[in-house]
Structures are given as structure tokens and as C-alpha cells.
Amino acid sequence: MDKVLSHVRQLKRYLLKKTDNTSQRTPENNNHIVTSGSYSEMRIKLLVDSLFVQISFGLVGIANWCHVIGFFSQFWHFGPLVTSEISGFVIRGYSGLWKGCEETGTLCFRPDGGSWLKATQAFETLGFIAAVAALILIVLYVFVPATSGKRIVFILSMVACFIAAGCILLGIIIYGTKMDYNLSWSFALCCIAGIIFAVAGLLLAIDFCKR
The missing domain is CATH 1.20.5 (Single alpha-helices involved in coiled-coils or other helix-helix interfaces)
Known part of the structure; x- marks a missing residue:
């Protein structure tokens, strides 16, 4: 026991x-x-800083893709075209800001539109630079610890969005007033990109006013 x-x-x-x-x-x-x-x-x-900033980041990324494709592609216009290589030679095909091709694709050329085409090229180039700057700045603001939440980075990204939108849409307006028929999908992509940049800039401005 x-x-x-x-x-x-x-x-x-x-x-x-x-x-x-x-x-x-x-x-x-x-x-x-x-x-x-x-x-x-x-x-x-x-x-994650704010909802408006995150939405703007997504919009800026989409707008950059749209503008890059439209900026470098050759489908702004379809119809009778005048080449700069052979004066007075008119062919039918597709044309962009930098290059055009006969509709079968066998003959390519540099489009000739005079001063209005050069103005369009200039504004679209400035828009392209501002668009890339806006994307870089908003990435720095959202994802990089050293610059995340910095007021100056936020303001610069907002300004870059508005500059990109303004330049792209000005180029669109100039081109559209001269080639107001048979506009193609590259023109439409750049138009969409300009509108998206304007919306992104407005969202950033609203977020800035709320602080």
C-alpha cells in the first residue's frame, strides 16, 4: 500500500x-x-498609404501601357497618305507619329504632315516623358521606405500626372483636327491614356486636399 x-x-x-x-x-x-x-x-x-494613392498608382500604370503602345505604333490613321520621301506621292495605308506603311505592308515611309504633325510629335513626346516620371515618382512614394510618405514626392507625382494628361490630350486635339476621319486604335489608346492620367491626377489632388 x-x-x-x-x-x-x-x-x-x-x-x-x-x-x-x-x-x-x-x-x-x-x-x-x-x-x-x-x-x-x-x-x-x-x-499602403491611402485608397486614392493606390488607385492612382494602378491608373498610372495602365495609362503608361496605353500611351507607350499608342505612341510607338503606326495605327493613328488609315487612308490616303503623303510621304516625305517622295514629294507629292500619295498612297493608301496606315500612319502613326513616326512611321507609316502601305496597307499591304510592303512599303513603309516617314509620314509628312507639316508643322501640325511636328507639334503633335512634340506634345506626345513631352507627355511620354511626364508619364514615365509620374510612374517613377508614385512608385517611390508608395513602395520605397526612404521616400514613402514624403510630401514633395507626392506633389511631384501629382504635377507629373497633370502634365502628362495635358501634353497627351493637346497632341490628340492637334492631330484630330487635321486628321478628323478614319482615325485608328493607336490614336484611341493615346486618348484613353490622357484621360486616365487626368483622373489619376484628380484623385491625388483630392487626397492632397483631405490631409
Whole structure:
């Protein structure tokens, strides 16, 4: 009987020791979980500044793709074209800002539109530079810790969006007034890009006014 009681006492001691060890480790594990959670929250706050900024970032990315494709492609207009290589030689085909091709694609040329085409090229080039600058600045503002939340970076990205929108749409207006028929999809893409940049700039301006 005494042996049985001694075994029971030893078992109780063992169970008490095990319970004490478990209770001592639990706060450490909880602290670890809290620390991990707070680190995740810190990262989210670093990457996500505001809803308007995040929407603007997505819009600027989409607008850049639209403008790059429209800017460099040769499908702004389809119809009778005048080449600069052969004076007075008119052919039918597709034409862009920098290059045109006869509709079968066998003959390509540099389009000749005079001063209005050069003005369109100039404004679209300025819009392209401002668009790239806007994308770089908004990426710096949202994702780079050293520049995230900087007021000057935010203002510059907003201004770059408005400059890109203004230059792109001015080029569109000049081209559209001279070639007001048979406009093609490259022209439409640049038009969409200009509108999207304007919307992104407005969203950034609204976010700026709310602060």
C-alpha cells in the first residue's frame, strides 16, 4: 500500500512540474505572436498609404501601357497618305507619329504632315516623358521606405500626372483636327491614356486636399 501511495505522489509531482513549464512558456509564445502581428501591420502601413494613392498608382500604370503602345505604333490613321520621301506621292495605308506603311505592308515611309504633325510629335513626346516620371515618382512614394510618405514626392507625382494628361490630350486635339476621319486604335489608346492620367491626377489632388 505504501508503495502505491509513493507512486501516486511521484506522479502528482511530475504532472505539477509539467503544468508549471507549460504555463511559463505560454506568455513567450503569445508575445512572439503579437510581435509577428505588429510587424505585419507595420509592413502593410508602409506599403499602403491611402485608397486614392493606390488607385492612382494602378491608373498610372495602365495609362503608361496605353500611351507607350499608342505612341510607338503606326495605327493613328488609315487612308490616303503623303510621304516625305517622295514629294507629292500619295498612297493608301496606315500612319502613326513616326512611321507609316502601305496597307499591304510592303512599303513603309516617314509620314509628312507639316508643322501640325511636328507639334503633335512634340506634345506626345513631352507627355511620354511626364508619364514615365509620374510612374517613377508614385512608385517611390508608395513602395520605397526612404521616400514613402514624403510630401514633395507626392506633389511631384501629382504635377507629373497633370502634365502628362495635358501634353497627351493637346497632341490628340492637334492631330484630330487635321486628321478628323478614319482615325485608328493607336490614336484611341493615346486618348484613353490622357484621360486616365487626368483622373489619376484628380484623385491625388483630392487626397492632397483631405490631409
